[in-house]
Amino acid sequence: MTEITVNVNGKSYTREIEPRMLLVHFIRDVLGLTGTNIGCETSVCGACTILMDGQAVKSCTQLAVQADGSDVTTIEGLASNGDLHPVQEGFWEKHGLQCGYCTPGMIMSGVDLLKNNPNPTEDEIRHGIEGNLCRCTGYHNIVKAIQYAAEKMQGGN
Amino acid sequence: MxxxxxxxxxxxxxxxxxxxxxxxxxxxxxxxxxxxxxxxxxxxxxxxxxxxIGRIAELRGVTQDNGSIKVGALTVHADVAASDVLQSQCPLLAEAASNVGDRQVRHKGTIGGNLAHADPASDLPAAVLALGGTIHLLGPGGSRQVAAADFFLDLLATDLHEDEVLTAIEVPAISGKTGTAYLKFEHPASGYALCGAAAVVSLNDDGTCAGASLCFNGVTATPHNASAVAAALVGKTLDDATIDQAVNANLSIADPMGDMYASGPYRVEVAKTYAKRALKAARDRA
The missing domain is CATH 3.30.43.10 (Uridine Diphospho-n-acetylenolpyruvylglucosamine Reductase, domain 2)
Known part of the structure; x- marks a missing residue:
């Protein structure tokens, strides 16, 4: 067993874990934050995307010990004081989800994308979310949702 | 899992x-x-x-020294792709790194890990080979440097010894009228290269080809160096027809890999097309 301390959504957690525990299991099973989904488990689908030290990362392909000392943000940590993050709001307003399974990961990727490129073209959005698969193929409205967020975050709307 | x-x-x-x-x-x-x-x-x-070794700061970052650029083994693909030094002086490596996986993968995957793993369908090996790169290794007996051409031994097998650490990749800075390009035909779900072509083209002042390099990922177990194609271009004026003819007449790939996604002969045909596109793109950028 190894002791790790991870700051998740602004709260510090110290836990004893097996070194082989994946970060996504630490988030879901140890901390009980089940908003982050497990999809393909092979680093392809992006359902498990979280922010680790501010960058989008697939948490099924990281060991929890690698996150020791890191700041992690999950979908539960995006809203502040009950106000949805603009990307969350975009998914609401533009019907950016159908079954919803890819949505937490898709939103985290959208947040990461807009942080690095606040005013992306449609092509840049589509390219930027290439690491997230929507099995419902609802990409059209996902792109609109991220465009909505980009406008809102730049003071539009 | x-x-x-x-x-x-x-x-x-x-x-x-x-x-x-x-x-x-x-x-x-x-x-x-x-x-x-x-x-x-x-x-x-x-x-x-x-x-x-993920927290060893000395293994991370891009530095330049006298015409060559050293990329620490722990530098992640996103940082290789975004490096000002690489974009201006060794754009082939930056372009290849920008093709690896997706943005999440590029935030964590490292250049050293990628090359040490030696996945034939990855994007970096052919780029490093086409650049004539050098792999820096450190072990109990000290450091040694291995040319990329000697580093990749077989599928997922390299010259890295069991008690050694890959510490850096060294690539030359481009000079003069030199253009580079990395183009790939990827598996649509995984993004891995069914065929990735890395090209370097240098031109003389009169527009003729001073030197060229063309290497492939994804087609053979180790990155394939199409040296005969490159040699056929030297001294020529590189119009489209000349490039097409040099590829058609000289690209010969023995033992291509075949799997459920693409047969060996199919990969070789794709390689011909991507060779032409990559060489023309490199020429246009020179």
Whole structure:
């Protein structure tokens, strides 16, 4: 067993874990934050995307010990004081989800994308979310949702 | 999918990592983990011990020195792709890195881990080979440098010894009228290269070809160097027809890989098309 301390959504957690525990299991099973989904488990689908030290990362392909000392943000940590993050709001307003399974990961990727490129073209959005698969193929409205967020975050709307 | 159990050690320096490698038989180094962890989850790899080198700051970053550029082994693909130094002086490596996986993968996967893993369908090996890059290794007996041409031995096999750490990749800065390009035909779901073509083209002042290099990922077990195509271009004026003819007449790839996605002969046909496109793109950028 190894002791790790991870700051998740602004709260510090110290836990004893097996070194082989994946970060996504630490988030879901140890901390009980089940908003982050497990999809393909092979680093392809992006359902498990979280922010680790501010960058989008697939948490099924990281060991929890690698996150020791890191700041992690999950979908539960995006809203502040009950106000949805603009990307969350975009998914609401533009019907950016159908079954919803890819949505937490898709939103985290959208947040990461807009942080690095606040005013992306449609092509840049589509390219930027290439690491997230929507099995419902609802990409059209996902792109609109991220465009909505980009406008809102730049003071539009 | 959980990996099999292993003992975990965190190295705070390269020397400590080498010492731990000597103490723990069959231990594997963990950098970004984006090749190793998937293999461990599928139980294709079950190392008894992992030595985490991911926090060794000295192994991270891009530095330049006298016409060559050194990229620390722990530099992640996103940082290679975004490096001002590489974009201006070795754009082929930056372009190849921007093709690896997706943005999440590029945030964690490292250039050293990628090359040490030597996946034939990855994007970096052909680029490093086409650039004439050098791999820096450090072991208990000291450091050694291996040319990329000698580093890749077979499918997932390299010249990296069990007690060595890959510390850096050194590539030359481009000079004069030189253009480069990396183009790939990728598997639509995984993004891995069915065929990736890395091209370097240098032009003389009169527009004729001073030198060229063309290498492929994804077609053979180790990156393929199409040196005959490159040689056929030297001295010529590189119009489209000349490039097409040089590729058609000189591109010969023995033992192409075939799998459920693409047969060997199909990959060779794709390689011909991508060779032409990459050489023309490199010429246009020169």
């Amino acid at each position: 959980y990996p099999a159990k292993f003992d975990y050690y965190r190295a705070s320096s390269v020397q400590e990592a080498i010492q731990l490698l000597q103490e723990h038989e069959d231990a594997k180094l963990l950098a970004g983990g984006h090749s190793l962890i998937p293999a461990m989850k599928l139980r294709l790899a079950q190392p008894p011990a992992l030595i985490d």
